[in-house]
Structures are given as structure tokens and as C-alpha cells.
Amino acid sequence: MKFEAPIAVKEIATLIGAELVGDDTLMATGINEIHKVETGDISFVDFEKYYNACLTSPATIIIINKKVDVPAGKALLVTADPFSAYVSLVKKYRPFVPVTSPISDTAVVGEGTVVSPGVVIGHHVTIGKNCIIHPNVTIYDHTTIGDNVIIHAGTVIGADAFYFKRRADRAVMYDKLLSCGRVIIEHDVEIGASCTIDKGVSGDTIIGAGTKFDNMVHIGHGAVIGKNCLFAAQVGVGGKAIIEDNVILWGQVGVNKDLTIGKGAVVLGQSGIGKSIEGGKTYFGSPVEDAREKKKELAWIKRIPEIWSKLNS
Numbered sequence: 001m002k003f004e005a006p007i008a009v010k011e012i013a014t015l016i017g018a019e020l021v022g023d024d025t026l027m028a029t030g031i032n033e034i035h036k037v038e039t040g041d042i043s044f045v046d047f048e049k050y051y052n053a054c055l056t057s058p059a060t061i062i063i064i065n066k067k068v069d070v071p072a073g074k075a076l077l078v079t080a081d082p083f084s085a086y087v088s089l090v091k092k093y094r095p096f097v098p099v100t101s102p103i104s105d106t107a108v109v110g111e112g113t114v115v116s117p118g119v120v121i122g123h124h125v126t127i128g129k130n131c132i133i134h135p136n137v138t139i140y141d142h143t144t145i146g147d148n149v150i151i152h153a154g155t156v157i158g159a160d161a162f163y164f165k166r167r168a169d170r171a172v173m174y175d176k177l178l179s180c181g182r183v184i185i186e187h188d189v190e191i192g193a194s195c196t197i198d199k200g201v202s203g204d205t206i207i208g209a210g211t212k213f214d215n216m217v218h219i220g221h222g223a224v225i226g227k228n229c230l231f232a233a234q235v236g237v238g239g240k241a242i243i244e245d246n247v248i249l250w251g252q253v254g255v256n257k258d259l260t261i262g263k264g265a266v267v268l269g270q271s272g273i274g275k276s277i278e279g280g281k282t283y284f285g286s287p288v289e290d291a292r293e294k295k296k297e298l299a300w301i302k303r304i305p306e307i308w309s310k311l312n313s
Helices: 009-016 049-055 082-093 293-303 304-311
Strands: 002-008 019-022 028-031 041-045 061-064 077-080 156-159 164-166 174-176 182-187 196-198 204-207 283-284
Touching: 009 019, 009 028, 009 061, 009 077, 009 082, 028 082, 028 293, 041 049, 049 061, 049 283, 077 182, 082 174, 156 182, 182 196, 196 204, 283 293, 293 304
Parallel strands: 028 041, 041 061, 061 077, 156 196, 182 204
Antiparallel strands: 002 028, 019 077, 164 174
8 A cells, every 4th residue: 555645754653652763764655565565665573583574675664563673774663563553554544434325436437338236336446448347246445447347246346355363362362454455457357256356455466467257256365366367166366376377277276375376377176276386287186286197196096995905805
């Protein structure tokens, strides 16, 4: 998320009640997650094993729960609970604003685009030319949609990220990290019925040009889907996964978070992808393996009773 105008680090420190360490002249230009952070952004870290990754990232201002050496050109905002501090910034600079009409006055809909009955289009949404938005689609705030996009009935674009912090000392144990990111859908994408595409926590969830989704596909927060991909029904993609161009995922494939699927990979139905896989190959199974090798393995497994019987005869 980018701020409408840069904000002084001193103002941020006062707002969240943090101790300012380092360069107190800096200006914050936005909020972002560590894997997408840019110069000028604020990020946060509350686990020591992630300190180095955050401190050496492009982030200019870091909310942290311990005093450490400050890298040159950065500022630390030291507070006991960086998670809650981060949430307070989202509430301040991207507050929830209810939609009071089917199409927000701040939305922009391109020439030739058809918006069907029951569609809700949130604040600051941009939709390109010659799109078809079928009935009962919901498009949350700040979503950007390109030209010639088709979105089928009942799909939800831009719901909150599924991101919670577990607090074992509380009656309500899961503390919600508020989302302030966006969904970006590029040109010539088709999205089936009853799909769900979550916005990024603070960055963008991106669906590349020419990609096609069947019905009931779910895309998690901050995932980046390449161009000309094809996803069959009930595919689920975890948050922050990167799926490169021309990937095919057949029905009910599950993709774990934080991994990469290489360009041109094909994954057969009901497979589970738990770690990054190379492009240009066909995969099957859970966890996935090269499809030919996995099918040979399954053939041998089917022969186990026969082999066991011969060994004991």
C-alpha cells in the first residue's frame, strides 16, 4: 500500500507509541510485506529469526520489538508489539469505508463493459474496456481489472488475507492482521463462477494476462499468477506463491504458500505441491513428483499383495 503523501517517521512513531532509533528525518511512502517491500516502505518484524531478512531488505522504516544495530539510512520503531502497531497504521491510513451503493462513486468502469444485476463494485476500483461482470460478483476496494476480462457469477475479488497471529494468552486467540493490499487482474483474463481471489496483506495479488480459471478456484493473498495459465476447478493456491507463465493446474490441485512453480509446468489432478518445482515438466501425486515416475511407483504399490503372497507361499 502506498500513502497518498509521504509521512514523517516521527509522526509514525508518535502514532504507534514507539521509540524512534536511527535517522529521524526519513519519510514513509507506504506499508509493505517483507517479500515485496520497496525503498520508503514501512515493514515489521517480531521474530528474531527474521530480523536479518527485514533489516537487510529495501524497507526504510522497520517496526521491531528489540533494539538492534540500525543499518545506514534506516530507522527503527521499537515497540513491544509490532503486529498491533502495524494494524494501527492500516486502520489509520486505509480505514474500512462501507459501500452504500452497488457501484461506488469512486469506481471507474471502462467503455463497453457490462455490469450485471447484483454486482457490487467497491471504492477506488478500476475496470477496463469491454469486460463482462456477471451477476452477484463482488469486487472489493482498490481492485484493478484490465480490458476484455470476464468474471462469472458469484465470484469475490479482493477479500481479506487469511493471516492471523496466535496469542495463546487470550480468550480470542487469533489476532487478525488487517489487509490493505490490492488485487490486480490483467487484460484478457477469464475467472469462473464462485472463485475467490484475496487481496495482498499490503502488496498486490496479481493475475497475469490471458490466464483462465475454471469454477471454484481460490487464490491466496499476495500470490502472483503468470500469463496464460490454466487452472481447472477447485484449485487452491496459498498466499505469496509465485506461479510462472503457461502453467496448467488440473482439478483439485493444492499449492502451498511461499513457493514457486516454474514456467510451463503441468500438474495433474488432485496433486499436492508442498515445495517449489521446476518448469517444463509434468507432475502428479501428493507430494508431487515427475508424473511418469509417480505412476510407476503406484503400479508397484498395487503389486504389493501379489508379491507378498508369492514370498509367503
